[in-house]
Amino acid sequence: MEHFLEFKNITKIFPGVKALDDVSFGVARGSVHGLVGENGAGKSTLLKILSGAYSPTSGDILIDQEKKVFNNTRDALHAKVAIIYQELNLVPELTVAENLLLGHFPQHSGFLNKHQMFRVAKKQIEELMEEFEPATKVKNLSIGQRQMLEIGKALLHNAEIIAFDEPTSSLSEREVTQLFRIIKNLRDQGKAIIYVSHRMDEIFKICDTVTVFRDGKHIQTFPEMQAVTHNLLVQRMVGREIKDVYGYRPRQKGEKLFEVTQLRGKGVKQDISFDVARGEIVGFFGLVGAGRSELLKVIFGATPLESGQIFVNGQSVSIKNPTAAIRHGICLSPEDRKDEGIIPVRSVSENINISCRRHFLRAGIFLNKSKERENTDHFIAKLAIKTPSRNQLIGNLSGGNQQKTILARWLSEKVAVFLLDEPTRGIDVGAKYEIYQLMYQLAEEGNAVVFVSSDLPEIIGVADRVFVMRDGAITGQLDRKDVSEERLLSMALPQA
Ligand SMILES: Nc1ncnc2c1ncn2[C@@H]1O[C@H](COP(=O)(O)OP(=O)(O)OP(=O)(O)O)[C@@H](O)[C@H]1O
Ligand SMILES: [Mg+2]
Numbered sequence: 001m002e003h004f005l006e007f008k009n010i011t012k013i014f015p016g017v018k019a020l021d022d023v024s025f026g027v028a029r030g031s032v033h034g035l036v037g038e039n040g041a042g043k044s045t046l047l048k049i050l051s052g053a054y055s056p057t058s059g060d061i062l063i064d065q066e067k068k069v070f071n072n073t074r075d076a077l078h079a080k081v082a083i084i085y086q087e088l089n090l091v092p093e094l095t096v097a098e099n100l101l102l103g104h105f106p107q108h109s110g111f112l113n114k115h116q117m118f119r120v121a122k123k124q125i126e127e128l129m130e131e132f133e134p135a136t137k138v139k140n141l142s143i144g145q146r147q148m149l150e151i152g153k154a155l156l157h158n159a160e161i162i163a164f165d166e167p168t169s170s171l172s173e174r175e176v177t178q179l180f181r182i183i184k185n186l187r188d189q190g191k192a193i194i195y196v197s198h199r200m201d202e203i204f205k206i207c208d209t210v211t212v213f214r215d216g217k218h219i220q221t222f223p224e225m226q227a228v229t230h231n232l233l234v235q236r237m238v239g240r241e242i243k244d245v246y247g248y249r250p251r252q253k254g255e256k257l258f259e260v261t262q263l264r265g266k267g268v269k270q271d272i273s274f275d276v277a278r279g280e281i282v283g284f285f286g287l288v289g290a291g292r293s294e295l296l297k298v299i300f301g302a303t304p305l306e307s308g309q310i311f312v313n314g315q316s317v318s319i320k321n322p323t324a325a326i327r328h329g330i331c332l333s334p335e336d337r338k339d340e341g342i343i344p345v346r347s348v349s350e351n352i353n354i355s356c357r358r359h360f361l362r363a364g365i366f367l368n369k370s371k372e373r374e375n376t377d378h379f380i381a382k383l384a385i386k387t388p389s390r391n392q393l394i395g396n397l398s399g400g401n402q403q404k405t406i407l408a409r410w411l412s413e414k415v416a417v418f419l420l421d422e423p424t425r426g427i428d429v430g431a432k433y434e435i436y437q438l439m440y441q442l443a444e445e446g447n448a449v450v451f452v453s454s455d456l457p458e459i460i461g462v463a464d465r466v467f468v469m470r471d472g473a474i475t476g477q478l479d480r481k482d483v484s485e486e487r488l489l490s491m492a493l494p495q496a
Contacts, residue, residue: 002065004029004192005050005161010059012045012216014396016388019045021216023059027161027209032183032193034203037213037237038428039400040386043196044085046213047163050194051083052076063161081161082154090146092139099138100153144175151182162186163194166399168202169426172288180206198400198428200230212236238430245433246461249440253464254278256314257448258330258417260299263308267294269472271308276417276448281439283463284452286492291472292452293335296419300332301325312417326415333410335421335452342406344395348387349376351394352408379408383434400426411438418442420451424458436462456485468492 003026012020020042027033035043048054050061052070061068063079070076076083090099138146147167154162164183168176183206187193197203203210204225212219212233219236222228235241259275268291276282284292297303299310301319309316317328325332343351353372376390383404387397394405403426410418420439424432439462443449453459459466460483468476468491476491 003027004064006062006065007046007050008060008062010046010049010061011057012042012049012054013057016392018216020049020056023213023216023218025211025218025221027192027194029160029192030187030190031208032187032195032206034207034210035194035196035213036198036200036203036210036233037219038384038386038430039404039426040215040398041213041237041428042216043213044165044398047083047085047165047194047196050076050081050161050163052081077157077159080157080159081163082157082159083163083165084147084150084154084167085165090138090149092137094138095134096136096138096141096149097134099149100134100156142172142175143170144172144178147171147175147179148182159191161192161194163196165196166198166426167195168197168199170288176202198426200233200429203233204230214239234429237428242429242433245429246436246458247433248436248461249444251279251440251443251464253280254446257312257446258450259311261309261311263295263298263310264306265294265298265308266303266306267291267472268298270474272474273308274467274474274477276450278446278448279443281443281449281451281462281464283459283466284450284469285456285459285466285488286454286469288454290469290492292469293421294472295469296332296421296450296452297334299325300330300419302332302334326413329416330419331410331413331415331417332419333407333421333423335425342394342402344393346394347391348380348385348394348397348405349373349390351405352376352379352412354409375412379405379412382438383408383431400428400431403427404431407435411442416447418447418449418451420449422453423451424453424455432458456488459483459488460485470494 005027008024010020010023011018023042023046035046037043045054049056052073052075055071061070068079070079138149141149167179171179183193183195195207207225209221209223210225210228210233211221214237231241254277256275257278261273262271263273264271272295274282284295286292294303298305299319301321301324305319310319311317312328312330319325319328319330322332343354349372353375373390379385380387380390385404385408386401394402397405407423410420424435427435439449439451464480466478466483466488467474468488470492478487
């Protein structure tokens with residue numbers, strides 16, 4: 001079959017890292033081509049080459065049989081290639097309209113020309129975004145709306161090849177449904193779509209074809225989804241079989257370690273009460289926006305507590321800020337680790353060892369270099385963080401490996417109560433397994449673990465007890481032996 005887009009022997013070498021190793025495959029028009037692989041496998045690098053952001057060390061890109069050389073992203077846009085990045089590329093302080101016009105127009109185009117182009121764009125984007133207001137600042141849009149804006153930008157340039165890099169990682173259910181509808185539309189219009197995701201269910205839902213990368217190499221392309229099972233795909237990705245990614249380990253529950261009573265605060269609209277025992281893992285399930293992250297932030301003192309009490313070891317504690325929370329042995333690994341945690345110009349080692357304690361206390365805590373190295377190497381091995389060395393700048397790691405690094409920071413803490421918000425977001429299946437094992441280990445050591453997840457199978461697979469939230473309130477509680485997808489969803493979904 002003739003492919004509209006062809007990658008031919010693409011290799012990309014960074015200092016100390018071969019990100020892509022002689023990759024060749026083709027993408028057809030009118031199809032959604034999935035691209036999967038572990039964190040650091042080279043997926044984003046390939047898309048960045050396709051977009052002109054990086055140039056390949058060797059190899060060619062062919063579009064419609066014609067060799068293309070992109071020296072920058074503008075070249076790629078002119079060739080009708082658009083990438084919707086893992087990290088969206090909009091300028092938050094500018095308006096929707098300004099972002100649309102930004103950078104991509106011929107320098108000499110006058111005001112009128114821009115005006116007319118903008119009108120065309122507005123019409124297209126109105127079809128994508130329900131409440132599209134050109135004068136709105138982008139920082140006031142939801143992630144979903146921002147994504148629609150990026151897609152709008154692509155359509156404005158009549159893109160024929162559109163690549164999505166983990167587009168759903170921060171979207172609500174409704175936004176995902178909407179995005180899938182748009183992607184299917186684009187496919188039916190004959191565009192060539194590349195879709196990168198760690199969520200296998202999405203790959204099976206939306207893709208017509210799937211390609212697997214491992215360690216920068218093209219492992220296999222399955223031309224038809226019917227020919228591939230979930231297990232086979234995972235096996236090709238990680239190079240070994242993972243029978244049960246959750247690998248649940250039952251534990252003895254100890255005495256009550258942590259409790260909140262009648263707690264209210266920002267985004268927590270009804271009194272919340274729950275407790276966690278030593279050795280227990282409690283999961284909070286709910287749809288995006290149900291108030292789970294807000295609850296954790298209030299407990300951690302990141303947003304103000306309005307009423308209610310928090311107890312650690314039976315003692316009432318006052319938590320006015322994160323410093324106080326950490327002093328009382330409570331630590332939060334935030335949902336948006338990228339915004340809230342990463343220090344891009346520092347090494348992997350520094351990012352792991354700038355502990356949340358030091359981060360918040362800013363006190364002169366004695367640094368033990370050899371301990372730090374030991375801790376770093378432990379987590380690099382344990383979570384399979386793909387990096388040429390512990391001294392690599394974290395900003396040079398792949399998205400998922402940055403996530404693992406920041407998570408390692410929180411897991412290095414000597415605290416008693418771990419609050420983990422979406423701990424496996426953007427993380428590949430092999431590393432997910434290791435993160436669950438670490439959570440069991442923390443619990444076995446007598447800690448209390450509270451985690452938030454929107455991934456239903458993960459909640460069911462890992463939690464000893466599940467709380468469900470909806471609209472800032474707890475709507476139900478189930479023990480591990482009683483959980484099922486139906487029961488959790490019926491408590492999480494808005495009531496008719
Ligand atoms: N600018 C850079 N400098 C140095 N190394 C880099 C750079 N960009 C990527 N790499 C390395 O190239 C490899 C591939 O990274 P890439 O971002 O393509 O992975 P990925 O498949 O997108 O992973 P993820 O699922 O985590 O997003 C990784 O080892 C990464 O550390
Ligand atoms: Mg990536």
